Amino acid sequence: xxxxxxxxxxxxxxxxxxxxxxxxxxxxxxxxxxxxxxxxxxxxxxxxxxxxxxxxxxxxxxxxxxxxxxxxxxxxxxxxxxxxxxxxxxxxxxxxxxxxxxxxxxxxxxxxxxxxxxxxxxxxxxxxxxxxxxxxxxxxxxxxxxxxxxxxxxxxxxxxxxxxxxxxxxxxxxxxxxxxxxxxxxxxxxxxxxxxxxxxxxxxxxxxxxxxxxxxxxxxxxxxxxxxxxxxxxxxxxxxxxxxxxxxxxxxxxxxxxxxxxxxxxxxxxxxxxxxxxxxxxxxxxxxxxxxxxxxxxx
Amino acid sequence: xxxxxxxxxxxxxxxxxxxxxxxxxxxxxxxxxxxxxxxxxxxxxxxxxxxxxxxxxxxxxxxxxxxxxxxxxxxxxxxxxxxxxxxxxxxxxxxxxxxxxxxxxxxxxxxxxxxxxxxxxxxxxxxxxxxxxxxxxxxxxxxxxxxxxxxxxxxxxxxxxxxxxxxxxxxxxxxxxxxxxxxxxxxxxxxxxxxxxxxxxxxxxxxxxxxxxxxxxxxxxxxxxxxxxxxxxxxxxxxxxxxxxxxxxxxxxxxxxxxxxxxxxxxxxxxxxxxxxxxxxxxxxxxxxxxxxxxxxxx
Numbered sequence: 059x060x061x062x063x064x065x066x067x068x069x070x071x072x073x074x075x076x077x078x079x080x081x082x083x084x085x086x087x088x089x090x091x092x093x094x095x096x097x098x099x100x101x102x103x104x105x106x107x108x109x110x111x112x113x114x115x116x117x118x119x120x121x122x123x124x125x126x127x128x129x130x131x132x133x134x135x136x137x138x139x140x141x142x143x144x145x146x147x148x149x150x151x152x153x154x155x156x157x158x159x160x161x162x163x164x165x166x167x168x169x170x171x172x173x174x175x176x177x178x179x180x181x182x183x184x185x186x187x188x189x190x191x192x193x194x195x196x197x198x199x200x201x202x203x204x205x206x207x208x209x210x211x212x213x214x215x216x217x218x219x220x221x222x223x224x225x226x227x228x229x230x231x232x233x234x235x236x237x238x239x240x241x242x243x244x245x246x247x248x249x250x251x252x253x254x255x256x257x258x259x260x261x262x263x264x265x266x267x268x269x270x271x272x273x274x275x276x277x278x279x280x281x282x283x284x285x286x287x288x289x290x291x292x293x294x295x296x297x298x299x300x301x302x303x304x305x306x307x308x309x310x311x312x313x314x315x316x317x318x319x320x321x322x323x324x325x326x327x328x329x330x331x332x333x334x335x336x337x338x339x340x341x342x343x344x345x346x347x348x349x350x351x352x353x354x355x356x357x
Numbered sequence: 358x359x360x361x362x363x364x365x366x367x368x369x370x371x372x373x374x375x376x377x378x379x380x381x382x383x384x385x386x387x388x389x390x391x392x393x394x395x396x397x398x399x400x401x402x403x404x405x406x407x408x409x410x411x412x413x414x415x416x417x418x419x420x421x422x423x424x425x426x427x428x429x430x431x432x433x434x435x436x437x438x439x440x441x442x443x444x445x446x447x448x449x450x451x452x453x454x455x456x457x458x459x460x461x462x463x464x465x466x467x468x469x470x471x472x473x474x475x476x477x478x479x480x481x482x483x484x485x486x487x488x489x490x491x492x493x494x495x496x497x498x499x500x501x502x503x504x505x506x507x508x509x510x511x512x513x514x515x516x517x518x519x520x521x522x523x524x525x526x527x528x529x530x531x532x533x534x535x536x537x538x539x540x541x542x543x544x545x546x547x548x549x550x551x552x553x554x555x556x557x558x559x560x561x562x563x564x565x566x567x568x569x570x571x572x573x574x575x576x577x578x579x580x581x582x583x584x585x586x587x588x589x590x591x592x593x594x595x596x597x598x599x600x601x602x603x604x605x606x607x608x609x610x611x612x613x614x615x616x617x618x619x620x621x622x623x624x625x626x627x628x629x630x631x632x633x634x635x636x637x638x639x640x641x642x643x644x645x646x647x648x649x650x651x652x653x654x655x656x
Contacts, residue, residue: 086513089540185506212384212485
């Protein structure tokens with residue numbers, strides 16, 4: 059099986075989990091779920107995403123060893139947080155995006171107030187998934203996973219990255235700021251995904267440290283390729299509004315140093331990432347393929 | 358010491374905890390906290406609130422017995438969630454309120470995007486507090502607390518209540534819908550507070566059930582008195598915009614059944630609440646005083 063076969067199989071498992079989990083019945087504790095909010099949450103979460111973060115949880119765990127927990131459940135929690143961030147980032151008060159994966163964004167399909175609540179709800183219930191015994195039989199592990207997700211999503215991670223990005227739009231960026239925004243806005247959750255997978259498989263401190271550095275490099279690679287796609291592809295090819303960075307005068311690495319430089323940095327980062335996996339055996343092959351794909355993806 | 362002496366002492370402890378906890382240093386893991394977001398979070402959380410929910414956590418625990426955990430830390434987590442909900446509910450896309458406890462709301466002091474991120478951050482870090490060993494030495498208890506907070510804040514609780522309230526503004530309300538909105542929007546988090554306190558003190562199933570029912574009644578009482586204050590007091594007296602329900606044509610119980618009826622319901626609810634505490638001894642006196650205060654408060 060190729061990377062894409064594995065990813066496809068895994069995506070289906072995650073989709074099935076999300077579809078079952080984000081039901082009126084499950085979300086009704088304790089006082090009943092309003093249909094409109096359930097539907098908005100589902101619109102924000104069940105939109106054909108590639109579910110790369112849950113896949114990263116799975117691959118990081120597989121690379122380390124066995125787990126007693128449910129990696130799909132834990133991956134889904136990360137995906138809830140990713141989806142919440144998309145719903146909120148797309149809001150008119152934020153990046154004001156009408157289109158996401160070829161579909162109207164939640165505030166367009168519903169309204170901004172509902173989109174705010176849908177994002178809040180996804181964020182809240184992400185922690186519900188991780189607190190549940192299904193995630194891992196050991197409560198201590200569950201609290202470790204929650205701490206990792208908080209760090210990935212919070213002020214020192216994703217939310218702080220979005221804040222710095224909004225500030226940068228007004229104040230301009232220097233290359234260091236751009237790197238920091240990438241690391242926080244996209245990297246922190248990718249980093250958390252890898253760490254959560256490793257923790258699920260009871261990784262040693264050394265393995266955890268290696269995988270953390272690997273994930274940080276993978277995050278930079280993912281964001282860089284995203285910027286390159288934004289600059290070089292059409293909205294139709296991407297299924298979302300393309301050329302936004304340039305249209306908003308956003309000083310990504312491409313704007314400040316040119317497309318060739320960005321591609322060169324991408325190549326260097328890929329070598330760094332692969333180097334960090336050197337000590338792992340063939341169990342790391344899928345992870346090697348994944349990060350290589352991050353660097354070379356076309357959409 | 359009277360109820361207010363106890364509340365005052367407790368409020369100071371919670372304030373000190375929030376002030377110390379919501380620092381740049383604490384919020385910087387893993388990649389550094391942007392000042393603007395830290396300041397907005399602090400604006401949303403350190404605004405002179407009464408900290409009634411943390412007090413409820415404390416009283417519910419005290420009523421049951423001793424705890425090995427830190428009730429202020431757990432109460433602060435509930436307060437983060439309460440504050441996040443105020444920050445988001447005040448947004449222009451939601452209730453559009455400029456004033457909160459006599460101060461400009463977060464989106465007025467900063468901007469809507471920052472307010473969205475500040476609310477998201479408070480919600481995220483609430484779960485960080487509960488996952489931390491400080492909250493309780495037993496990780497199993499910590500995951501139970503997290504589940505309670507998710508239920509209080511999520512689609513079947515507070516977020517769902519705000520959704521139903523927004524729907525009601527457009528579609529109109531009947532008295533059952535009004536009760537349900539109250540129970541979800543305000544009641545669910547009060548209910549969670551009492552349950553979390555009881556769980557911290559290792560309550561029996563019977564005690565937990567009694568305190569749950571008590572808290573549900575207390576929540577109804579709190580919301581009813583809030584509506585009565587909104588209808589009868591000035592903005593100056595309340596430190597927030599008064600008369601909003603009527604101005605927005607919001608069909609509260611007062612609008613549909615009149616002020617006298619609302620006051621009568623309030624009295625009945627208070628008797629129900631006190632009845633549920635009957636089996637508890639003098640350790641429940643402060644809780645009796647608190648719910649009586651909820652019914653009779655003037656601001």
